[in-house]
Amino acid sequence: MKGKSEMLRLILAITFLATTLVFSFPHDKLLHISISAILSSSISSFCGRDAGFFYTLSIGVLKEIYDMFSPGTPDIGDVAADVFGDSLGISFLSDKRYGVLIIWEF
Numbered sequence: 001m002k003g004k005s006e007m008l009r010l011i012l013a014i015t016f017l018a019t020t021l022v023f024s025f026p027h028d029k030l031l032h033i034s035i036s037a038i039l040s041s042s043i044s045s046f047c048g049r050d051a052g053f054f055y056t057l058s059i060g061v062l063k064e065i066y067d068m069f070s071p072g073t074p075d076i077g078d079v080a081a082d083v084f085g086d087s088l089g090i091s092f093l094s095d096k097r098y099g100v101l102i103i104w105e106f
Helices: 002-024 027-047 049-068 076-093
Strands: none
Touching (some): 027 049, 027 076, 049 076
């Protein structure tokens, strides 16, 4: 029974987190979180968790540096969203015990 209660807690936590994110973050931050989570989980499956986090965070920081020198608008909040997405991707998406289905809607 312990496995079922653990899974239920995980589902409730993800549901709470998802509804909180959808209603409190702007669209741009949600994209940063989503892309970072997917990249970090993908990279960490090949290179390990530390490398997945580092490489994905580096990509996010380099994107903000690019925005400084282009018509884009750099934002420290984007880097914070990248860190959150990296953590989410490493914590949940790369965990082999839980199958995660990611659905993109544009």
